[in-house]
Amino acid sequence: MNRHDPRMSPKIVDVARTAGVSTATVSRALTAPGKVSAKTRAIVMAAVEETGYIVNHAARNLRRQQTGGIVVLVPNLSNPFFSQILSGIASVLSGAAFNVLIADTQQPKGADRQIIQYLHNNRADGLIVLDGGLPEHIFGNGDRQARPPAIFACEWIEGSEKLSVTIDNVAGAAMAIDHLVQLGHSRIGHVMGPPDNVLTIRRQEGTTAALERAHLPVRREWYFEGDFSLPSGVRAAKAWLALRDRPDAVFCSSDAMACGFMSELHRHGVRVPDDVSVVGFDDIEIAEHFIPTLTTIHQPRTTIGETAARMLLARINGGEDPVQSIRLPVDLVVRESTSAPRIA
């Protein structure tokens, strides 16, 4: 039994022995200091220090019927959009002594079965779901599985009663369109996210509504399919270039697509904003430094993550009552990629 052997690390009984008290007292001194006299507490703490004791989580969790972990379900981990949100989540959760487990829902490997395992409450005490594309039934509790509380963040499942932290996508899209309208644009296109995605739908609604409000044409061939990714922005640009009758301003449903769009236009000698104005959505870091810098709808990603984490904690600790879904505001950030149309 060398020093790497887990069995050699001190147990609660070792602390109890050095402190000359029972294990119950040690446990109480550590987790409910009020239940122990000041003197004993000091003795116990000294013994903890001396032995180098660290609680065994498996044992604690088993006894307490919890897991000490929160699972974050991320659609496509490699998308940097989520890193900022994860950061917000992690900052709150590790402060609260929870482990943050991440799982990629797009992972091909027997995804369904594996995710369902994560949903079971002996794997996590709570879930934060960033993927609105999962089948709703896996969150249901129609069967014998005990499910931990879950919070949606960014995306959500339409009609689900679960709590969520979202932004006002309809308003965000409308702000983008209104900005273009105010600049004098009347021929406005839209690069959409992946079909069926809630964000895509809401932003599209906001776009269409704002166009109609301004009495501008809503033309189907000016709504380009995308999937939020850079390459899909490139594809949208190709589609734009292929049109005979082109919009002179385009609202892209993500900054990544906006960058891909502008990049491809540039390759073909089309200038932004001189020939086309472009608005993005998200305000990712590069937006401020792209050439041209990108006008976009800012969403507070770190705050989204933090808020979702705090909400989940409230749900886990407190009762079910006080917690409410939250919709965070967005704002328009005007930069260089938009200007008045060339021929006013």
Place this chain on the structure above:
Amino acid sequence: MNRHDPRMSPKIVDVARTAGVSTATVSRALTAPGKVSAKTRAIVMAAVEETGYIVNHAARNLRRQQTGGIVVLVPNLSNPFFSQILSGIASVLSGAAFNVLIADTQQPKGADRQIIQYLHNNRADGLIVLDGGLPEHIFGNGDRQARPPAIFACEWIEGSEKLSVTIDNVAGAAMAIDHLVQLGHSRIGHVMGPPDNVLTIRRQEGTTAALERAHLPVRREWYFEGDFSLPSGVRAAKAWLALRDRPDAVFCSSDAMACGFMSELHRHGVRVPDDVSVVGFDDIEIAEHFIPTLTTIHQPRTTIGETAARMLLARINGGEDPVQSIRLPVDLVVRESTSAPRIA
């Protein structure tokens, strides 16, 4: 006791009862199918199906003296550079039935103490460390703490004996410089990463060595301080602009800095590559779509993550012998941001 109560989910004894066997047999059927007759196995599996049994990890881990989790120590989670690596790690690890826990080492909250908790082996069965800036002693085993095996990925601690998955930073930097030299540049600058960082040091070594090999000047005022971030690239550009005698080609130690650099130059009417050639490092997704598209050193981030994860698994499962540190190759990707100097 409603259906949300954890106590209502089926235990191994419930399965044993429905199957008409002992708990030992159920356990064996599930984890060591070979030790059980085919017939019993089938019966047990049916019972598992019927009851909807899912193993309780806390109990299993307690008994097996493991945690079922791997901790990834990330410096600054919000840096999208790491998302790709995390993705590689997660794909391998969740396939191997390990939980992936993430911890941000830059988290201000009592960082030291908290990270050390993660290093203890009752929190994780292994570590993947992406931060080379941690004090080495926390990995040491000079004290009574039992430490789980750890693997460095990307960064590492100089002189540490821990295994690592890295790329050839010296060669990468040299490739960047050689490329500029071949284009005919003789006045070459370098935007560095954060001081003391291993990557900064190696890439700087590679840069200096390649310049000397080409008999070109190595000028201290052409080495700009940075920290891998976009804004630091902007700052470097400001420093470049402030020089009277400027390099006409610059190798940036990260793509983010290269983008910030180019962006700021563009704001001041300096054109890339016409006035300055720029090379980056990393080949992040935007590199291919920036304006101009960025010449850079490609590093295989997903592969780095996967490799580190597989190495760690080998270390955990097998003995200590066969596993070796790995250095992955990098390649130069030539794009638009570099060209021959204006006045050859």
Place this chain on the structure above:
DNA sequence: CAATTGAATGTAATCGATTACAAGCAGCAT
């Protein structure tokens, strides 16, 4: 046919912390 072997299964100890319950004890009122 008795003895031996090995595969399949069962019994019960075990992992380490938490906590229900019991007990001890000082202080105080009657």
Place this chain on the structure above:
DNA sequence: ATGCTGCTTGTAATCGATTACATTCAATTG
């Protein structure tokens, strides 16, 4: 002095799965 209250502390059951050890039983061998 007796009994009561309330604060500390201890004893031992408990969480749920794994596995060392014991047992059963059929097959094989001399």
